[in-house]
Amino acid sequence: MPKVVPATEASIADAVARLRRGAVVAFPTETVYGLGADTLSAAAVECVYRLKGRPRRNPLIAHVTGAGGPAGARGLAAKWDDRCDALAARFWPGPLTLVVPRAESVPPSATAGWPTIAVRAPDHPVAFALLEAFRGPISAPSANRSGGVSPTTSAHVTADFADVEDLLILDGGPCRVGIESTVLDLSRVPPVILRPGAVTAEALRAILGPVESAGSHAQAASPGTSPRHYAPRTPLELVAPKRLPARIASAEGTLALLVMSDLPDAPAGGALFVMPAEPAEYAARLYDTLRAADACGARLILVERPRQQDGLWAAIHDRLARAAAP
Ligand code: TXA
Numbered sequence: 048m049p050k051v052v053p054a055t056e057a058s059i060a061d062a063v064a065r066l067r068r069g070a071v072v073a074f075p076t077e078t079v080y081g082l083g084a085d086t087l088s089a090a091a092v093e094c095v096y097r098l099k100g101r102p103r104r105n106p107l108i109a110h111v112t113g114a115g116g117p118a119g120a121r122g123l124a125a126k127w128d129d130r131c132d133a134l135a136a137r138f139w140p141g142p143l144t145l146v147v148p149r150a151e152s153v154p155p156s157a158t159a160g161w162p163t164i165a166v167r168a169p170d171h172p173v174a175f176a177l178l179e180a181f182r183g184p185i186s187a188p189s190a191n192r193s194g195g196v197s198p199t200t201s202a203h204v205t206a207d208f209a210d211v212e213d214l215l216i217l218d219g220g221p222c223r224v225g226i227e228s229t230v231l232d233l234s235r236v237p238p239v240i241l242r243p244g245a246v247t248a249e250a251l252r253a254i255l256g257p258v259e260s261a262g263s264h265a266q267a268a269s270p271g272t273s274p275r276h277y278a279p280r281t282p283l284e285l286v287a288p289k290r291l292p293a294r295i296a297s298a299e300g301t302l303a304l305l306v307m308s309d310l311p312d313a314p315a316g317g318a319l320f321v322m323p324a325e326p327a328e329y330a331a332r333l334y335d336t337l338r339a340a341d342a343c344g345a346r347l348i349l350v351e352r353p354r355q356q357d358g359l360w361a362a363i364h365d366r367l368a369r370a371a372a373p
């Protein structure tokens with residue numbers, strides 16, 4: 048069984064000792080929980096891939112403190128330009144990951160052999176305290192089994208890794224943002240958003256000028272953005288608001304419904320989840336709700352497609368589309 052502990056000075060010291068001897072530790076960030084290992088230890092990074100069942104070609108994000116400027120990130124990058132400084136000054140610590148050329152000194156294992164490295168400074172007091180105490184970069188994917196729904200509570204991490212002996216999970220409560228960071232590839236001209244997140248395209252363009260959205264072409268540039276990802280095990284269908292009543296009527300078996308509009312009643316034997324109308328709240332609730340919908344025994348999850356498209360909604364649509372991909 049994993050060991051879940053409240054994040055305290057003592058448990059963070061325990062986590063640091065574990066990281067130093069090449070073990071893996073789960074910790075909270077403002078986006079989702081991460082499964083962390085010492086970036087500079089190939090053996091530790093290998094443990095993350097094995098535990099997660101992650102494809103070996105899919106590189107990891109290195110987490111740094113961002114304290115006192117982007118010094119920690121600069122050390123991992125072969126090239127750190129003015130744009131990086133401007134973005135870090137504006138958005139770090141926060142849910143923005145920058146993909147930049149990897150420094151020679153960083154072991155290729157830290158990026159699955161890719162010539163670039165993804166870095167971000169998480170905006171969470173526990174992640175910050177852990178990084179400060181460890182005094183080095185921590186590579187961490189989301190702390191879920193590969194392809195599944197990302198974890199936004201320590202209970203989600205425990206559920207996914209229930210069979211793992213002695214995994215330390217630092218509990219920092221539910222994640223505030225609730226969906227993974229925006230991944231921005233600065234090694235391309237113009238820069239490309241490989242994964243939309245809470246730092247929106249509009250906010251990035253205000254600093255950088257032209258920025259492209261990789262959309263469906265992202266996969267080649269960022270293997271983690273495969274079409275089916277962030278997905279529950281139960282089949283999930285996205286339904287336009289006006290088609291919802293008819294789709295509910297025609298569905299066979301028990302349903303789990305994620306809706307935004309007023310609906311009659313919970314379907315018989317199924318479960319009804321009313322989602323917030325405000326995008327930050329919708330994002331914060333999304334993965335916990337998908338996990339609950341997945342666990343309620345329904346044959347099908349129907350999700351009412353949110354009407355809005357702009358800002359954070361773009362990232363929400365991205366995750367819903369991936370969850371629905373066959
Ligand atoms: O919010 C987050 O980013 C969370 C927390 C824990 O920080 N982490 C996270 O990691 O979502 P992960 O591994 O689940 O997703 C990282 C994404 C993947 O799509 C991966 O392919 C992409 O970032 N990525 C990592 N390094 C890359 C690189 N060098 N070039 C292009 N894409 C990269």
Ligand code: MG
Nearest residue numbers: 188189197271
């Ligand atoms: Mg992930």
